[in-house]
Amino acid sequence: MRGAVRVATGATAVVAVVVGLGAANARAASPATAAAPVAGSENLLDCNGFSPAYPPAVPAMKMRCTDPVTVYGGHSYKFYDNGHYIGHDEPSVKFISNAPGSGNTMTYFQQLSTDPAANLTRTTSPTGTTVSDYAELSPAPWFGLPVCDPGSFPNGACTPVSDSNAPQSTTNAGSAFLELQFYPPGYGPWPDNVSMDQTHWTVALNIDSLECAGTDASGCGAPNPNCVEPVNFALLTHNGVPTGAPSPQNANGSSFAIDTDTLLMNPGDVTKVAFTDVPNAGSPSTGGLRVEVDDITTGLSGFIVASAANGFMNTNNGTCAGTAFSFHAMYSTASQINQVDWAALEGGVLMQDEIGHFEPCTSITSNDAVTISSQNFSDPAVKEVCNGPFEAENGASGTGEGPCNGTTQPTAQACPGSTTEGTTVTACPSGLNFSPLNLCENADGFCIPSGTRTVILNGNMTSWTQAVTACENNQFQNGDLDYDGSSYIADWPDGSANHPTSFRYLGPFDAAGNPYPSVQWETHGPGSENNCVNGPNSACKVPPDGAAFYPFWSMTSTQGLSGITTAQNNPCVWNFGNDIAGVTTDDFNKLAQYGSQSSHFFGTLISAVTDQRRVSEPDTRRRDRSLDGRPGRSVGSRACDHGRGDGDCCRVPSPEEGRRDSTLTESSASEAAHEAPLAEAVRYLRSARRILVFTGAGISTESGIPDFRGPQGVWRTRDPNRYTIQNYIADPEVRRERWRDRLDAAVDSARPNAAHVGVARLQLGGRAPVIVTQNIDGLHQAAGAVDVIELHGTTLEVTCLECARRLPASVVLDRVREGDDDPHCELCGGPCRCGRRARHGRSETL
Secondary structure, eight states, rough: OOOOEOOOSSTOOOOOOOOOOOOOOOOOOOOOOOOOTTOOBBBBBOEEEEEEEBSSSSSSGGGGGGOOEETTTTTTOEEETEEEEOOOOOOEEEBBBBBBBTTTOOEEEEEEOOOOSSOOTTTTTOOOOOOSHHHHHHHHHHHHEEEEOTTTTOOBOOOOOOGOOOOOOHHHHHHHEEEEEEEEESOOOOSSSSSSSSOOBBBEEEOOOOOSSOTTTOOOOBBBBBSOEEEEEEEEEEEOSSSSOSSSSOOOGGGGOOHHHHHTTTTEEEEEEEEEEOOTTTTTTTTTTEEEEETTTTTTEEHHHHHHHHTTTTOOOOOOOEEEOOOBSSSBBTTTOOOTBSSSOSSSEEEEEBBBOEOOOSSEEEEEEEEEEEGTTTETEEEEEEEEEGGGGGGGGGGGGOSSSSSSSSTOOOSSEEOOOOSSOOOOTTTTTOTEEEEEOOOOOHHHHEEEEEETTTTTEEEEEESOOOESSSSSSOTTTTOGGGTTTSSSSSSSSTTTOOOOOEEOOOOTTTBOOOEEEEEEEGGGGOOOOOSOOOOOOSTTTSOOOOOOEEEEOOOOTTTTEESSSOOOOOESSSTTTTTTTTTTTGGGGEEEOOOOOTTOOOOOOOEHHTTTOGGGTTTTTTTTTTTTOSSOOOOOTTSSGGGGGSSSOOOOGGGGOOOOOOOOTTTTGGGHHHHHHHHHHHSSSSSSEOGGGGGGGGOOOSSHHHHHHGGGGOOOOGGBHHHHHHHOOOOOOOOHHTTTTTGGTTTHHHHHHHHHHHTTTTSSSOEESSSOOHHHHHHTOOOOEEEEEEEEEEETTTTTEEHHHHHHHHHHTTTTOOOBBBOOBBBBSSSSEEEEEEEEOO
């Protein structure tokens, strides 16, 4: 160890003095040129591996991809790539700050997990008492960040490091999702497994894009089936030069190969992770987002700049061709609305653990060797089906799912034994294994035997030793969709010698050394549940049916990170997994931390925005502040003591130290007398702990949407009594009038005004937890509000009045434009109407 790194969190402090830097005079790579992919070539043009034109260069890559959503009419739905459901399970913490630069410059500290030394007992009983390695629980803990990509959905111009890109639903700024992923040791090799090295952790930069036609964030259109989700990939190296071409079009075996310049880290090492954005400085190729990992324990470092000069490319959504491109951070701040709108997570600045990709087996059957010609790779021992006690859970037989007849494109009925989630085993309907109607675990592959085996990697015969016979559940679907594997039992870090140590996280800190003021917990794991559907009876939840456990985030002030000292005593350290006896200070009510369904995507659970000053307060200070409305509780031997000088835990600078509330500003004494009532209202709002916002039609008039009773109101020219729900059902002409009105409605072109934005900021700052509106225009959500009660529903959706089926309004409006002037439900034949039903006394309005 080269000496301690000091972290200061005062207003004038600078985060971290870096030790053990890599080569300062790193040689530059040759600039990339435009690249057109060759049909049949293996590459990274579809991270999920289902492209009919380009086979995957890394068949196991799909478990490391970003989880997209299908966007229609401003609403999000489950995503399918060439008929295959795409979903992941990624519990996350999102960090929020309005400080300039917080969206592009940040520093984390972390201690890598260490695996237990105990003898293996992993296949004896899936009860949570087995011995587990971290690779069994998570193939990739990672840090995330939005980056600009005008070649990615929604394909509009994107100004680097600028909040002018938000919200994407109005700016159409093209975006990509950056993940800095850490890969655990011991379970490889990487093309069809989890690890890149037998004994070391490795780290790589992944940038995932989404290729959809059009430039409107309200509708993705048809994704290009040949290059749905291209990914740029580069290992971090000592000299900053990628080991091989990082672009989706040109990636090859060298891109994923470890060499002498690759950063290798030991289990238990403490690392510093830094994100900075390097300006192009007159050249479009030399700058880009820079990520650096400094191993404080060993003094070694690795970094990469996502630049055109290093071979990074964005992708043409029509031809799949690549053009040299430098990826920059998308936003200036880490405001709550600064997201990648096509991703399932409400992601911004976040840390995360990918889970749900490991199932121990007593035996594996059905040979399915993996061969990758472009990498000269062969792994003949791979199989498809897992057998053993984990497959005997929930009443199953002990024989796993599969095998499938086919490789990346199995046909219906080709995977015997396919199952969905459930407290008891539920078979997938015959012929629907790969139907969007059912999220089925089709087969267990890729399955790898324990012991030492020989593989051919980059043309060289290599021995790999694996501790446990296991399957990754990622050959024919994205993960463990019946939830009976290692991620869903209590094998997570809990202080036991039989389980790995937790990843410990400190930060993030912005460029001024300040922690981020607010957080949200979220997971989009429910989106992968077969029982999770869009509607009022949805079963989107954690743990999913079939799971015995679900991991959660916690904090402690009893731990530290070796080699790190801070300007405050007892700094709070994040852990992930389970409670740790004598260590955990607060577990935030465990699974309750994930909150409720997100308005962004029904398959995502997310908490309210929470001030970090409240995160670690003792019970007496957390009344009415916990996520479920109950007083918070502490676990373990100590509670953080907020508000008492050096004893503060996760302390946020006070307003006197430079942190200002930018949401509300008081009028000065010199303001005109007519502004005095406004100033008084502002004072009341500033002193209020919670604010209830209730809005009506008037808030949207400046956005071009007329109100009902004003000078230009709708009821000045229309008789409201004509448009009751009873008349709508009984009179086809009323329905035709309303559909003609809906085609011409101003709501489709309306954009949020300053009032909508101000209300959203009140909520995102934690002042207004809930917004109640009579409006049906969706402009509060478009401005970034995340918890809105719509008393009269929304005109962005269509409901069948018979079977209550709901569809995006854009889908039905297309039918109206094509001549169907009175659209009825295609399932039951009932009449459709825009919006949800809203009762008023004995009648309903439309």
